[in-house]
């Protein structure tokens with residue numbers, strides 16, 4: 454078997470893992486959930502849940518991955534005991550299936566981002582952008598295919614010369630783009646009202662069940678948890694790195710970019726409203742999220758005259774880049790399995806698995822809305838939290854405690870003096886599963 458890949462540095466891992474975490478979930482999902490859930494109140498609950506729940510589970514995935522240094526199915530098995538083998542296989546395969554399901558709808562949406570971006574370029578060149586921005590089956594197929602080719606090509610090149618190389622190039626661009634767009638939007642008339650809504654929390658909403666559940670699924674999805682993505686990235690981290698610190702950096706970056714995305718999208722909504730675009734329906738509810746991104750914001754860009762097409766191009770480039778560094782991390786889960794456990798050469802594995810998932814995207818495109826919504830819900834509201842619990846069960850209940858602690862000490866010799874060391878192992882064992890189960894019961898009950 455060929456040598457396993459590894460990230461070449463701490464920064465490379467942080468950028469790749471943040472690239473996975475930062476995606477449509479941050480730049481699209483987060484601001485919209487904020488706007489429909491009492492502004493700052495949602496931001497508050499989401500940040501609390503990220504610290505209390507998502508970060509501990511992120512650490513569970515990273516530690517298992519770095520210990521086993523293998524694909525996710527083998528990694529879960531590596532921390533298992535013979536009696537738990539069936540559950541270990543179930544967990545690994547279910548995660549892999551969920552990663553693939555997420556990619557199957559994510560790539561469709563990402564394709565729309567790409568086509569809107571190209572539409573803006575067409576407009577800048579004095580051409581019509583209509584075909585690129587109008588909803589059609591042909592457009593969905595063509596641009597999701599383009600997006601799959603990019604994703605597959607990167608993953609096919611492996612960890613260092615594929616995933617790492619592109620994540621470290623694209624993430625700085627993403628951060629610059631988002632800051633530039635925030636500044637530009639903040640200077641437009643109407644933006645101030647958006648900033649007010651964003652920063653002023655309506656604390657009466659903090660404990661509303663709808664808000665808490667939205668914040669939970671957001672925290673999971675946004676940190677790429679419960680599918681094995683962070684486990685596989687963790688498996689490419691060197692034994693000499695301090696994992697708790699790396700995990701905290703990634704969680705911090707993820708929250709940071711979500712908060713920045715809010716500073717972009719929410720003021721932009723209010724600029725659009727100022728310019729006469731409807732963003733709340735008669736009942737006072739925020740309009741449907743797809744319409745917000747693909748209709749409201751583009752019509753806002755249209756009202757900005759000559760600069761509008763440039764802003765639109767940059768905005769959709771931002772979205773596409775964020776999506777790409779996430780989609781490669783989804784595809785990596787089944788590809789690592791195909792190449793490590795099944796012995797298929799990586800390039801071949803990437804194209805085979807990627808085409809298979811693309812085929813499923815086609816099924817979704819042809820069946821339109823109901824299947825799309827169904828896949829999103831099964832994957833994100835149901836599978837991700839449950840698999841997250843299973844990861845905690847393996848770390849807390851199945852894995853021999855001294856081996857777990859030994860792995861934690863690798864690369865962090867002073868970890869025994871930290872609060873993390875004292876609390877986390879017991880915390881993932883009891884508290885994380887209970888919080889998730891409690892919130893799930895609340896959402897399905």
Ligand code: PHE
Nearest residue numbers: 474476477478479674675677
């Ligand atoms: N975290 C990504 C986002 O916010 C989505 C993702 C989910 C990526 C699961 C990988 C695995 O868009």
